[in-house]
Amino acid sequence: MLNDFNENFEESNNPKLKDSARLFEKMLKSNNFQYLDEGTYEMLSEFYLLNGKIELAVRACEIGLESYPYSLELLLNKAQAHIVNTEYDTALEFVEKAGTFYPSDTEVVCLKGTVLNLLGSYDEALMLLEQSLSLTEEKDNIYFQIAQTYQNKGDYRNAILNYKYAIEENTSNEIAFYELVFCLEFLDDLENSLGYFKGLVDNDPYSHFAWFCLGMVYSRLNKYEEAAQAYDYSVVVKDNFASGWFNLGHTYMNLEVFDKAKEAYSKTLALEEPSAEVYTYLGAVYEKLNDWDFAYKNYKLATDLDDYWDEAWYGMSSVLFEQEKWMESVHFVKKAIKLNEDNANYWLLLADTESKLGNIVTSIDAYSKASTLDQNNLDIWLNWSLLYFEQKSYGEAFQIIYDAIAELPDEAELHYRAATYLIYDGSYNEAYKYLQDALSLNYEIHDEIYEFFPSLDTQKAIFKLIEQYKPIK
Numbered sequence: 093m094l095n096d097f098n099e100n101f102e103e104s105n106n107p108k109l110k111d112s113a114r115l116f117e118k119m120l121k122s123n124n125f126q127y128l129d130e131g132t133y134e135m136l137s138e139f140y141l142l143n144g145k146i147e148l149a150v151r152a153c154e155i156g157l158e159s160y161p162y163s164l165e166l167l168l169n170k171a172q173a174h175i176v177n178t179e180y181d182t183a184l185e186f187v188e189k190a191g192t193f194y195p196s197d198t199e200v201v202c203l204k205g206t207v208l209n210l211l212g213s214y215d216e217a218l219m220l221l222e223q224s225l226s227l228t229e230e231k232d233n234i235y236f237q238i239a240q241t242y243q244n245k246g247d248y249r250n251a252i253l254n255y256k257y258a259i260e261e262n263t264s265n266e267i268a269f270y271e272l273v274f275c276l277e278f279l280d281d282l283e284n285s286l287g288y289f290k291g292l293v294d295n296d297p298y299s300h301f302a303w304f305c306l307g308m309v310y311s312r313l314n315k316y317e318e319a320a321q322a323y324d325y326s327v328v329v330k331d332n333f334a335s336g337w338f339n340l341g342h343t344y345m346n347l348e349v350f351d352k353a354k355e356a357y358s359k360t361l362a363l364e365e366p367s368a369e370v371y372t373y374l375g376a377v378y379e380k381l382n383d384w385d386f387a388y389k390n391y392k393l394a395t396d397l398d399d400y401w402d403e404a405w406y407g408m409s410s411v412l413f414e415q416e417k418w419m420e421s422v423h424f425v426k427k428a429i430k431l432n433e434d435n436a437n438y439w440l441l442l443a444d445t446e447s448k449l450g451n452i453v454t455s456i457d458a459y460s461k462a463s464t465l466d467q468n469n470l471d472i473w474l475n476w477s478l479l480y481f482e483q484k485s486y487g488e489a490f491q492i493i494y495d496a497i498a499e500l501p502d503e504a505e506l507h508y509r510a511a512t513y514l515i516y517d518g519s520y521n522e523a524y525k526y527l528q529d530a531l532s533l534n535y536e537i538h539d540e541i542y543e544f545f546p547s548l549d550t551q552k553a554i555f556k557l558i559e560q561y562k563p564i565k
Contacts, residue, residue, distance in 0.1 A: 112145045120151060130156065134165040141172055147285045149173045154166040168203055180210045191234055215243040225399055232261035236268050248275045251542050256288070263296065269305045275311065293322075300330035307339060316346045327359075335361040341373060350380045368398035371518040379414075387411045402431035406438055413441060432529035436466035440475065447479050455479060467499045472511060504534035512544045527557060 119125050135155030140149035153170035167190040174183035187204045194200050201224040208217035217387050221238045225231055239254035255272040258265050258478035276282045288307050292302040307322030320343045326336035341356035357374040364370075387413045390499035395402035409424035422445045429438045443458035459476035466472065480489035491511040495504060497506050507530035514523035531538060538558050545551050 093244075103540065108132075108135075116152065117148075124400060125155065127159065128156075128158040130163055130166075133160065133170070134163065137166060137169040138172075141176075142167055146173050146176050164190055164194055164197065164200070167193075168199060171203060172205070175207065175210065180207055181245055184211070193453065196224075196227045198224075198228045199232055201228070202233050202237050205241065209241055210242050212421065214241050217241045232265050232268070234260045234273075235261060239268070239271065243271065243275060248279050251275050252279075259292075263292070263299060266301060266302065269308075273305070276309075276311055282309055285309070286313075297463040298329055300326045300333050303329060304333070304336050304339070305342070307336075309341060311339070311346075314346075316343050319343045324476055332363050334360050337363065338370065340375075345373075345377065345380075348380075350377050353377045354381070366393070366397060366405060368394040371397065372401065372404045372407060373456065375404065375411075379407065379411055382414075383410050384415055400431055400562050401437075402428045402435070405431065406435075406441065407447070409441055413445055413448075416448075418445050421445045422449065434465060436462045438473050439465065440469065443472075443479075444475055446504060447475075452479065452483070470496075470500065470503055473506065477509060477513070481516070486513050489513045490517060502533060504530045504537060505540070507533060508538065508541050512541055515545075515550070524557065527554070531558060 108392060112128065112135065113362045115126065116128065116136055128257035129477050130485075133152055137149045137152035137156065140146070140152060143551035150171060150173045150417070153166045153173065156163060156166045157170070167186050171183040171190070174186065180377040184204070184207045186378055187200060187207055191200045191204060192195070201220065205217045205221045206213070208220065216236060218241050220477035220500075221234055221241065225234050230233065235254045235258035239251045239258060240397040242248070242251035242254060252272060252275045255268045255275065258268040259272065259430060260560065262268075268405075273282070276285050286309060287512070289302075289306045292299070302396055303322050303326035307319045307326060308315070310319035312320055321342055322338065323336055324339040327333050327340060330336065337359040337391055341353045341360065344350070344356060354374065354377045354506045357377060361374070371390045371394035375387045375394065378384075378387035390410055391404045391407035391411065395408070396400050404416065405424050405428040407430065409421045412424065422442065425438055425442045429442060432438065436528075439458050443455045443462060446458060456476070459472060459479070460544065463470070473492060477489040477496075480486075481565045490510060493506055493513060497503070497510065497519035500506060507526045511523045511527035511530060514520070514526060527541075535558075541554060542551055545554065
């Protein structure tokens with residue numbers, strides 16, 4: 093069904109595009125076609141493609157090709173439309189037809205390589221692309237396609253080599269950088285490749301993107317101090333580099349330098365179209381700063397932009413939970429879960445909130461779901477067990493921790509908690525075994541066990557045992 097698409101053109105600054113769209117769609121409805129020049133058909137087909145209106149793009153190409161059968165743009169846009177519809181054989185037909193008229197065109201060669209990739213004909217794609225290197229001066233795109241083909245084939249070493257060739261030809265090929273980092277990370281070879289990225293910066297210290305890529309590598313290696321420095325240089329070189337500010341914000345979040353993270357995300361919003369993603373990150377910063385009003389405000393702005401952005405609904409729920417507004421919190425976390433049922437943190441927050449409301453059965457179900465989704469999340473097990481503890485169901489509380497230790501045997505906090513519940517349950521000998529294990533794993537966090545025992549006599553007994561494991565300085 094061909095739907096009106098004029099509302100999308102209303103936002104365009106191109107009056108000719110809007111007028112042409114209205115006329116073209118009117119022609120389709122009335123089946124009464126008028127003359128449009130080649131450039132108009134090309135412009136319309138590309139716009140429809142970019143906005144996901146594939147059927148309209150196909151019709152623009154088909155009608156345009158009736159009058160302009162040698163139009164390179166229309167042939168390639170028609171092929172692109174068939175690719176989107178996963179009609180790869182048909183796409184190949186149109187690419188080959190374009191190749192008949194324009195055999196040395198780089199775009200034709202690259203698109204044919206893409207289609208052959210999608211068809212799984214990797215060797216044929218490689219032969220085509222490698223032969224075309226001598227026919228064009230735009231070698232970076234060809235090298236990129238060769239790298240993509242090797243990557244799809246599972247040959248990451250050759251993919252890396254050709255991504256580097258593409259970057260050597262064009263240091264502004266951002267996608268090649270991203271794919272190179274991905275391949276290196278896949279092979280666990282980022283650490284050994286730091287010299288390469290440092291060399292890019294040394295060769296061109298005024299390249300904002302070279303600094304950005306170095307920061308990206310440091311971030312992947314969890315070297316956040318170095319990453320922050322590299323990202324900082326990227327935005328010094330180019331102050332309006334939104335991606336640099338955005339990643340700098342992430343890095344400061346990892347470093348827990350929240351004021352600087354707030355500044356970086358705010359700068360990102362000032363430089364590019366507001367997005368639910370950035371508003372959500374900014375909300376998270378304010379939440380870390382315990383500024384609940386601004387945190388909620390930014391999460392709300394995110395949902396205003398994208399009602400399906402589950403992370404923002406979760407953020408709003410989290411803020412309300414911190415303000416002890418349990419009923420409102422439940423409402424929003426349920427919205428997040430409806431959008432994404434596979435996030436363990438959402439179920440954990442629901443469980444915690446239902447627990448605060450006294451809805452024990454619902455809370456237990458939510459904890460169970462959370463633990464199924466993420467067995468390595470320590471908070472799930474601790475909070476779940478605490479629910480039983482508060483109900484004086486010490487055996488059930490211990491059982492939850494017992495199951496947790498099976499998944500996370502080296503988490504000292506679980507052993508401390510197991511000892512606590514066993515003491516309350518009267519199983520002292522077994523409790524001391526768990527306490528000994530906890531002290532051996534991490535003596536430094538032993539103070540938390542005292543919080544569960546207001547009785548001084550009990551504290552003294554535990555203190556005597558703990559003193560035996562005190563590290564000798």
